[in-house]
Amino acid sequence: MKTIEEINEKIRKGQAVIVTAEEMLEVVKKKGEVKAAKEVDVVTTGTFGPMCSSSIYLNFGHPAPRIKIGGGTCFLNGVPAYAGLAAVDVYLGATAIPPDDPKNLYYPGEFSYGGGYVIEELVSGRSILLEATSYGTDCYPRKELRSYFSLKNINEAILFNPRNCYQNYNVAVNSSDRMLYTYMGILKPNFGNANFCSAGVLSPLLRDPEYYSIGIGTKIFLGGGIGYVAWHGTQHNPSVERTSEGVPKRPAGTLAVIGDLKQMNGEFLRGASFVGYGVTLIVGIGIPIPVVDEKVAFWCGIPAEKMFAPVVDYSKSYPERKPDILGEASYAELFSGSIKVGERTIPTGALSSFVMARKIAGILKNWISSRSFELTNPVAKLPGKESGVKMKGFETKEKIQ
Amino acid sequence: MKISERVVLKFPRELVDKPTISNLVKKYDIEFNILQAQVLPQKEGLMVIVFTGEENVVKHVLKELKNQNIILQRLKQDITKDDKICTHCGVCIGLCPTNAFYYDGSTRKVLFDYEKCITCMLCVKGCMVRAIKIKF
Structure with a gap:
């Protein structure tokens, strides 16, 4: 048993043993979890995938004369930002698209620009066009504002993502006879491909399946800078079916994360488009797991063969919100290039970059070993499997109850 | 020696209604496989095609296409x-x-x-x- 304070003391002295989640698998395999827990102090994880529930909020500072954008309208490079806050605070989501985008009018639409791209350009230091209108008041007389700005000359830019880091996710297939254009990518007809989205053995919440280490307040690598876990993410669903080791077999936990955009960089926040679906943001996240005891080492030693994702038909079950699945695939299979579903062998494609996940876990490892990043005790736990927290569907009602 | 050459052909408007590929195949001993084609009347045509045959024959075919004012690009580039x-x-x-x-x-x-x-x-x-x- 080690405390986080003891691990931090070792980090400060340069004596801590830090490994990536990939390296930890080997350590546990060779030495067992008891020895691994004694020898290793920190395991670093990483993930890099499209995460639609991502956003920024900005404070521009006040122009002279002043304008009250709150209650007015605001566009950033032509993309609508939410202006229902105070005078010069606005909020921009990753999936926002310009009002003149043809969307799926000429199906499948290209969705070549939107919020995710504005976030990437802003964090990369590029100039962004701000266009705002307002109705004018005695204290905020200006009615129009058109100006370029960049990250360094505004007060605050905060990345705040209500749902990132999905602990496990669906494998998407298409049983129909036509091509499907989804948020899981292009799905070829007649089970032509199977797309999955997880960093597998590097994925933060798959290495901490019961939210033993990661909690509210945990300091993390976020978009190339430092961020924190703010809350459990939306749709957090801890009570799904799990393996005997405790690893969820369905999409389960999620994280809400927050951090200063000014420290981040465009390599780890990438605008992206799914043809026929829309715009999103690819987010890079890395979370350190303190190896306080054998339990942590045990979870970090679970191989890809013992982690499973559900195979879901996106031609019917998913859009109709039917609970049925076509089977399960292990992450070893998914990463091998093909999965078996019934009698069929289906080639797999990944939406989450393992190359980037590995890079993030490596950077975090370097930050910790160079003493520029210490670990935190969570200030509160995430709801676990015993919490009773469950993701609900939305039951539509035509009349006031 | 047998070779395969993959090319993109851009047909000028006036050639779109001519049986260019068919004529070539009759004239030379060559196999072809059209990977993609967009040929509409009164518009520029575009074709992605693989020619397979003896090296000198393939070269002849490509030269003849060029002589007919067809713009030719090697696909892999x-x-x-x-x-x-x-x-x-x-x-x-x-x-x-x-x-x-x-x-x-x-x-x-x-x-x-x-x-x-x-x-x-x-x-x-x-x-x-x-x-x-x-x-x-």
């Missing part, structure tokens, strides 16, 4: 995966019907084998960060 943009996720790997995209064993980077590409363009549409481009 037209498909690019920009590694500065690519995140190496691998969504293209599941889409590609000929395994032209594949993971490098140890680094898991996504590599592209031009020779296997049949320009179905699924990867161009499917790439989230638009790292794959095709230029005719």
